[in-house]
Amino acid sequence: MSPKVHRLAKLLSRLPGVGDKTAQRYVLWLLTADPALSRDLGAELASLRDELGPCDRCGNVAEIEGGRALCDVCSDGKRDGKLLCVVARVHDLMAIERAGVMRGRYFVLGKLLSPLEGVGPEDLPLDRLEARIRDDGVTEVIVATPPSVDGEATALLLKRELAALGVAISRIASGVPHGGDLEFADPITMSRALAGRQRL
Numbered sequence: 492m493s494p495k496v497h498r499l500a501k502l503l504s505r506l507p508g509v510g511d512k513t514a515q516r517y518v519l520w521l522l523t524a525d526p527a528l529s530r531d532l533g534a535e536l537a538s539l540r541d542e543l544g545p546c547d548r549c550g551n552v553a554e555i556e557g558g559r560a561l562c563d564v565c566s567d568g569k570r571d572g573k574l575l576c577v578v579a580r581v582h583d584l585m586a587i588e589r590a591g592v593m594r595g596r597y598f599v600l601g602k603l604l605s606p607l608e609g610v611g612p613e614d615l616p617l618d619r620l621e622a623r624i625r626d627d628g629v630t631e632v633i634v635a636t637p638p639s640v641d642g643e644a645t646a647l648l649l650k651r652e653l654a655a656l657g658v659a660i661s662r663i664a665s666g667v668p669h670g671g672d673l674e675f676a677d678p679i680t681m682s683r684a685l686a687g688r689q690r691l
């Protein structure tokens with residue numbers, strides 16, 4: 492195999508869900524496809540990390556402008572700033588956005604409490620979350636962590652940590668299967684899960 496094919500295949504195989512064989516197939520396929528595709532792909536990848544980063548306010552994906560990053564949801568003036576939905580990952584935020592029923596804004600934790608994997612409360616951005624709630628005058632927090640052991644543990648931790656702030660805290664209803672990923676919930680299930688949220 493040519494060293495260049497090998498190099499690119501090796502890089503592609505580091506992507507999630509892409510094994511060595513698939514990576515090699517991608518490289519060979521790109522060699523037969525429209526040359527513009529490789530060039531466009533290369534240009535977009537080269538600038539990806541300079542142009543996109545986590546939103547300064549919520550952690551969603553945002554375009555970086557002048558060293559600052561503000562996502563579409565945070566810059567949307569029609570959103571209700573008093574309603575804050577806490578999610579584990581950007582994938583989950585996107586799944587909720589696809590359902591089109593969330594009128595508030597978000598906060599991305601980045602990870603879940605996981606005693607088994609050594610993730611403790613000190614590893615979660617609780618200070619930033621509390622500051623966000625105070626600064627924005629948030630009155631309701633919807634905890635939309637996944638229905639898994641870690642997701643439930645994180646929801647209970649948030650309930651405890653945020654109790655002193657006097658905000659209403661609710662948890663999305665089941666309907667999203669236990670152990671399931673919010674990312675794969677269909678929009679109707681996600682809408683129902685949000686509508687059926689219960690006080691924590």
Ligand SMILES: [Zn+2]
Pocket residue numbers: 546547548549550551561562563564565566
């Ligand atoms: Zn944002």
